[in-house]
Amino acid sequence: MVLSYLKSYVTNTVPQKPVPFVNKQDQTEAGLPDIIKQSVKELSEGYSYWLYPFLSSGHLQTAYTAVRKFENRDEVCYKRRLMTVEDIRYKVNDDELPYDRWEGQSTFAIDYVVAPGNEDKEHERFKPESQVLDLPPRTEYLDPSKEQSLLDDESKPLVIALHGLSGGSFESYLRAFVHKITQEPYGFDALVLNSRGCANHTITSPQLFCGLWTNDLRYLINEHILKKWPNKRIYLIGFSLGGAIIANYLGQEYDAVSKNIKASIIVSSPWSFPDSSYRLQESLLGNRLYSPAMCQNLLKLLKNHYEGHLKYDNVVDDYHKNPESYKVEKLKDFDDNFTSRLFGFNCADEYYRHASPSNRISKIRVPTILLNSQDDPIASYKSLPETEIKLNPYTVLIGTTIGGHLGWFDYKGDRWYAEPASNLFKELDKNWEINEKALKSSDLPLVEPTWKYDRIVS
Structure with a gap:
C-alpha cells in the first residue's frame, strides 16, 4: 500500500496485429x-x-x-x-x-x-x-x-x-x-x-x-x-x-x-476535447485553478497581439473595446468567444468535436x-x-x-x-524499419471518408 503512493506503474494497450518491423542488422x-x-x-x-x-x-x-x-x-x-x-x-x-x-x-x-x-x-x-x-x-x-x-x-x-x-x-x-x-x-x-x-x-x-x-x-x-x-x-x-x-x-x-x-x-x-472540457468544469481544481489559468494565458496573447494584427478581427476588436460585455473567465469561455469564431466554428462545443x-x-x-x-x-x-x-x-x-x-x-x-x-x-x-509488404489491408481499420478534406481549409 505504501509503495502505491511512492511509485508510478506503467501499463500498455497494444493493437491486436501490430505493424511489423524488420531489424536492419539480422532481418528478424x-x-x-x-x-x-x-x-x-x-x-x-x-x-x-x-x-x-x-x-x-x-x-x-x-x-x-x-x-x-x-x-x-x-x-x-x-x-x-x-x-x-x-x-x-x-x-x-x-x-x-x-x-x-x-x-x-x-x-x-x-x-x-x-x-x-x-x-x-x-x-x-x-x-x-x-x-x-x-x-x-x-x-x-x-x-x-x-x-x-x-x-x-x-x-x-x-x-x-x-x-x-x-x-x-x-x-x-x-x-x-x-x-x-x-x-x-x-x-x-x-x-x-x-x-x-x-x-x-x-x-x-x-x-x-x-x-x-x-x-x-x-x-x-x-x-x-x-x-x-x-x-x-x-x-x-x-x-x-x-x-x-x-x-x-x-x-x-x-x-x-x-x-x-x-x-x-x-x-x-x-x-x-469535449470530455476534457467536462473534466475541467466538473473538477474543483479544474474549474477554479486550471481552467482560469489557461484562460488568462490566452487572454494575454490577445492583449499582446491586438495592436499588431488581431485588431483587424471584428470579434477581438469588439472585446478590446467593450470587455465588460464579455464573460471570459474559463477556458471554454475563451474558446466560445474567440478560438471557435476565429477558425470558422459557431461555438466551443462544435470546435471541440471537430478538433x-x-x-x-x-x-x-x-x-x-x-x-x-x-x-x-x-x-x-x-x-x-x-x-x-x-x-x-x-x-x-x-x-x-x-x-x-x-x-x-x-x-x-x-x-x-x-x-x-x-x-x-x-x-x-x-x-x-517497417516491413510494409508484410502489412495487409485487412489488418487496418476501416476508414470512412466522411469529410472530403478533414481539415481547416480557409
Missing part, C-alpha cells in the same frame, strides 16, 4: 510492443519508477509543473527562424488547397536547438522588422546563411517538437526532452515549432492557433524540411495541445504521409505512441480511444498510474519520460 521481425518490451523496458507493462517526494498525485504533479519554471535546468539554446507562409498550394488528391488565407502575410517561429557556445552578440541584426517582443531565454535570431548547415548531417535524424497551449520552446517539459535527445548517446537534431503568437513571436496576420490548425506543421515539413534536407529522417513529439495537432496532422495525411516521418510520440494529449484527435486515430499510418497518465486532471484518461488503438496496428498506448499533466517527476526531480522517449526514437532509428 518484431512488432512495436515487442521492440518496447525488449529494448525500452521503462515503457513496458509492469515497469515502475520512484516518484519525487510529496508529488504522489496527478494534481500535485500538475501543480508542480506550473509553479516551478526550472530556468536553470535543461538549459537548451535556440536559434530562431521566422517562416513566412507563402501564398502557395498543396495537393490533396486532385484538389489544391491554400496553407492559409492571408496571401503570404503570415509567419510562425521555429527554434533550432544548437550547442552552447555559439552565442552571437549581434544576432538582432537578423531580427525581422515585424518582431517587437524580446526573445525567450537562451534564444537568438538565426543568421540565414548558416541555416542549411544546422541539419546538413543527414545521418542524424531530426525531432520536431510541438508545445502545449500558449506555451513555447522555453517550456520545461519540452526542454527536458530536447535537451536529452540532442545529447549523446542519442545525438538527434531538433527544432521546436512555436504556434503563432507563442514564445514571443509577433504575429503578422490576424490569426493565432487551435488544435485543428495543422497547416503550419504541414508547411514546415512540405515546404521547408523536405526541400532543404530531402533525406532527413523525421520524428515528431507533441505535448498536450501540440500532441493533438500532430495526431490530427498524421490522421489527415493518412496514407499520403511522408515516408521521411518515422514515428511520433503524443504526450498528455486530450484525445476527446478531437480521436476522430483521426484510425487513419494514422506512422508508428505512434500515446503517453498518458491515469491521474491527468486535464486530459481525461477515461476518454482515450482504446478500442481504436487495439484496431490500428500503428498505435500503442503507454499509461502510468501517477504523472499528472506534463509532470512525471521521478525521485530525482527529472521528467521520467525524457529518457525512455529518447531511447525509443534511437532504437527505432538505429535498428528497425
Whole structure:
C-alpha cells in the first residue's frame, strides 16, 4: 500500500496485429510492443519508477509543473527562424488547397536547438522588422546563411517538437526532452515549432492557433524540411495541445504521409476535447485553478497581439473595446468567444468535436505512441480511444498510474519520460524499419471518408 503512493506503474494497450518491423542488422521481425518490451523496458507493462517526494498525485504533479519554471535546468539554446507562409498550394488528391488565407502575410517561429557556445552578440541584426517582443531565454535570431548547415548531417535524424497551449520552446517539459535527445548517446537534431503568437513571436496576420490548425506543421515539413534536407529522417513529439495537432496532422495525411516521418510520440494529449472540457468544469481544481489559468494565458496573447494584427478581427476588436460585455473567465469561455469564431466554428462545443484527435486515430499510418497518465486532471484518461488503438496496428498506448499533466517527476526531480522517449526514437532509428509488404489491408481499420478534406481549409 505504501509503495502505491511512492511509485508510478506503467501499463500498455497494444493493437491486436501490430505493424511489423524488420531489424536492419539480422532481418528478424518484431512488432512495436515487442521492440518496447525488449529494448525500452521503462515503457513496458509492469515497469515502475520512484516518484519525487510529496508529488504522489496527478494534481500535485500538475501543480508542480506550473509553479516551478526550472530556468536553470535543461538549459537548451535556440536559434530562431521566422517562416513566412507563402501564398502557395498543396495537393490533396486532385484538389489544391491554400496553407492559409492571408496571401503570404503570415509567419510562425521555429527554434533550432544548437550547442552552447555559439552565442552571437549581434544576432538582432537578423531580427525581422515585424518582431517587437524580446526573445525567450537562451534564444537568438538565426543568421540565414548558416541555416542549411544546422541539419546538413543527414545521418542524424531530426525531432520536431510541438508545445502545449500558449506555451513555447522555453517550456520545461519540452526542454527536458530536447535537451536529452540532442545529447549523446542519442545525438538527434531538433527544432521546436512555436504556434503563432507563442514564445514571443509577433504575429503578422490576424490569426493565432487551435488544435485543428495543422497547416503550419504541414508547411514546415512540405515546404521547408523536405526541400532543404530531402533525406532527413523525421520524428515528431507533441505535448498536450501540440500532441493533438500532430495526431490530427498524421490522421489527415493518412496514407499520403511522408515516408521521411518515422514515428511520433503524443504526450498528455486530450484525445476527446469535449470530455476534457467536462473534466475541467466538473473538477474543483479544474474549474477554479486550471481552467482560469489557461484562460488568462490566452487572454494575454490577445492583449499582446491586438495592436499588431488581431485588431483587424471584428470579434477581438469588439472585446478590446467593450470587455465588460464579455464573460471570459474559463477556458471554454475563451474558446466560445474567440478560438471557435476565429477558425470558422459557431461555438466551443462544435470546435471541440471537430478538433478531437480521436476522430483521426484510425487513419494514422506512422508508428505512434500515446503517453498518458491515469491521474491527468486535464486530459481525461477515461476518454482515450482504446478500442481504436487495439484496431490500428500503428498505435500503442503507454499509461502510468501517477504523472499528472506534463509532470512525471521521478525521485530525482527529472521528467521520467525524457529518457525512455529518447531511447525509443534511437532504437527505432538505429535498428528497425517497417516491413510494409508484410502489412495487409485487412489488418487496418476501416476508414470512412466522411469529410472530403478533414481539415481547416480557409
